[in-house]
Amino acid sequence: EGQLVESGGGLVQPGGSLRLSCAASGFSVNWNYMNWVRQVPGKGLEWVSVIRIAGDTHYTDSVKGRFIISRDNSKDTLYLQMNNLRADDTAVYYCTRSMNYHDSSGFETNDAFDIWGLGTMVTVS
Amino acid sequence: QSVLTQPPSVSAAPGQKVTISCSGSRSNIGSNYVSWYQQRPGTTPKLLIYENRKRPSGIRDRFSGSTSGTSATLGITGLQTGDEADYYCGTWDFSLTPVYVFGTGTKVTVL
Numbered sequence: 001e002g003q004l005v006e007s008g009g010g011l012v013q014p015g016g017s018l019r020l021s022c023a024a025s026g027f028s029v030n031w032n033y034m035n036w037v038r039q040v041p042g043k044g045l046e047w048v049s050v051i052r053i054a055g056d057t058h059y060t061d062s063v064k065g066r067f068i069i070s071r072d073n074s075k076d077t078l079y080l081q082m083n084n085l086r087a088d089d090t091a092v093y094y095c096t097r098s099m100n101y102h103d104s105s106g107f108e109t110n111d112a113f114d115i116w117g118l119g120t121m122v123t124v125s
Numbered sequence: 126q127s128v129l130t131q132p133p134s135v136s137a138a139p140g141q142k143v144t145i146s147c148s149g150s151r152s153n154i155g156s157n158y159v160s161w162y163q164q165r166p167g168t169t170p171k172l173l174i175y176e177n178r179k180r181p182s183g184i185r186d187r188f189s190g191s192t193s194g195t196s197a198t199l200g201i202t203g204l205q206t207g208d209e210a211d212y213y214c215g216t217w218d219f220s221l222t223p224v225y226v227f228g229t230g231t232k233v234t235v236l
Contacts, residue, residue: 101176109176113215
């Protein structure tokens, strides 16, 4: 069973930058879709970004052009570079792995988030 | 970007059954597998259901999932106090660029 440990959160002023890190153990970040999900305390889950096995990256609309997801395969670490931060980016940020499996038809699938880190709090104020 | 719609809350007595609905569209639930997550207070979300109805190792068969068209349903039977939590559905949406959409979340209360 794998594990994810986030770091890098903290307090930052509006317009500032932060880089979150997520160290994986028990599996390789380059063999799974890896995601960032955030949650405002007391509110629901919001998907932020994914880096897929091929290396392509995708983002939710509100962070496009400001956040960059990346990975270091040699360190099995996922990153989220967050620039031009806004107050509404304040949230707990979770690193998650999309489970890689073969579905009932035998197709390789990467969807369900089966491993979650404990999260790191980002406060923009 | 779209969000999946869930009822804000459901409740039932211990031992009873609850169902949680998750409404989406053809581009998400109608085209991709649905997962369900449980988040107990103060904890990290936990995967309960994947591929619409399958349970990861260690998840009891009291939890079940199903889909029909553009909707999904989570069922919990034999309700226990430990089931009090927020539940979220989720799936990919590939209508434009790939995005993962979560449901609005449902609070389950054991009366």
